[in-house]
Amino acid sequence: MIVLGMDTSCDDTSAGCINGNNILSNIVLSQVLHSEYGGVIPELAARDHIKQISNIVDRAIDKVGLKNISGIGVTFGPGLTGSLLVGLSFAKSLSYALSIPFYGVNHIEAHIFSLFIEHEIEYPFIALVVSGGHTELIIVEEKGKYKCIGTTLDDAAGEAFDKVSKMLGLSYPGGQIIEEIAKSGIPTAINFPRADVPGYNFSFSGLKTAVLYYLKSQKSEVRSQKSNIAASFQEAVVDSLIAKLIKAATDFKIKRVGIVGGVASNIRLRQKLKNTGIDAYFPNPKLCTDNGVMVAMCANFYLDKCIFSPYNLRVSSSASL
Ligand SMILES: Nc1ncnc2c1ncn2[C@@H]1O[C@H](COP(=O)(O)OP(=O)(O)OP(=O)(O)O)[C@@H](O)[C@H]1O
Ligand SMILES: [Mg+2]
Incomplete structure (x- = not known):
């Protein structure tokens, strides 16, 4: 059909x-x-x-x-x-x-469903939807049967990429641009906060504000070092997402996770998930x-x-x- x-x-x-x-x-x-x-x-x-x-x-x-x-x-x-x-x-x-x-x-x-073009994933699995408007952790019991266990309390992860891109004077949408300039930056250069919110929820507005205050507090020569800021910000987002994924996978004893939405094309997120022992599935970046x-x-x-x-x-x- x-x-x-x-x-x-x-x-x-x-x-x-x-x-x-x-x-x-x-x-x-x-x-x-x-x-x-x-x-x-x-x-x-x-x-x-x-x-x-x-x-x-x-x-x-x-x-x-x-x-x-x-x-x-x-x-x-x-x-x-x-x-x-x-x-x-x-x-x-x-x-x-x-x-x-x-x-x-x-x-x-x-x-x-963008996962199912290339993957057959055993049920149940955990889906992390990370896009411009959503950051949600969902247990997929089977196709059509979902249980949402966590969401963002403020900004979505993609939205945070877009807003930080704007702060750095870069264009919209910001995800791919931040990822690109982060390649030449040091992810540990600036210790941006990883929000500690209850359960399986997320929060990115504090991180966004921390980037803003950092930019305001620095001399213009430092502010121009966008690659370190981008790499450190990206690292904080990726760490926050992975921390909740690991928590959910451990608590629910479900080792399989599918990551979808625009932010799922982020290479740093894909790389770092490889070392966690979780079976991570991603759609083709085009999807x-x-x-x-x-x-x-x-x-x-x-x-x-x-x-x-x-x-x-x-x-x-x-x-x-
Ligand atoms: N490589 C990347 N790294 C990080 N973020 C990215 C990357 N590529 C795209 N994004 C982000 O993904 C978002 C767009 O994804 P998507 O099209 O799924 O979202 P949306 O449809 O606007 O929102 P929603 O699906 O919640 O309605 C943007 O915020 C963009 O900055
Ligand atoms: Mg979308």
Whole structure:
């Protein structure tokens, strides 16, 4: 069964087709218009999705052929309301026009499904969703059955990368840029704090503020040594994520973890997890940030069970798993 997936939850207009675990197409257009603001402007994001969605879906189905698609998956939440509306309305119209079912996918669940393209993971496993808007620890009992055990109490990990990038005068989104300049820095150069919050929760706002105060307290020559700041900040984020992963894996006696979302493409995080004794699974870096393929994967699971969404499905900016 060929499934078309679409995601317009934030600032990427994306569509992709799958047949089982085979990726037939994966088209992602990241909106660059937000870079001058250092963060996503919701109204501009929605307007740009409207401009791009038709062209992105056309490209995703180009070689597949519209008549060969048996079902559609689309993100209905969580995300930015205006942006979500564009994808959901488009998917509903296409589903109606082609007389094929559609399924409204939860964006967090879609990120988890990005693991299943390349990996078969024994259940239960622990999923760490680390993206621009989320940092969540979830026990995946099986596909469709989730238990959230921890979340960030303030900023998401990706958001912290983006904000620190802005402080350093670098561009948006910040994750890849910080990772790049951190390569020439010393991770132990500055001892930024690792938040000690209860349970399996996370906190990154104190770390972000510590970077800000550090920058304010230094002379301009030191402030220009961005690589050490970036490397030390990245190390603090990675250490905080790994500490909670190890705690959860130990307490729940589950050794398998899947790390998904934009921050999961971070090489330092991937490297450091190798030495922990945890079996860590990551999606291909191309599938870490938002994409239509992970949405199609998730929709495929439900459509295969004849679970379809009704045409009166609404977007939900704060949909939970
Ligand atoms: N190599 C990297 N290292 C660290 N962070 C990264 C890296 N690559 C991307 N990111 C971060 O990942 C985030 C984008 O990921 P993603 O597209 O999954 O998030 P989102 O869709 O905006 O948020 P959400 O999925 O929570 O709705 C950005 O904050 C970006 O800075
Ligand atoms: Mg995302």
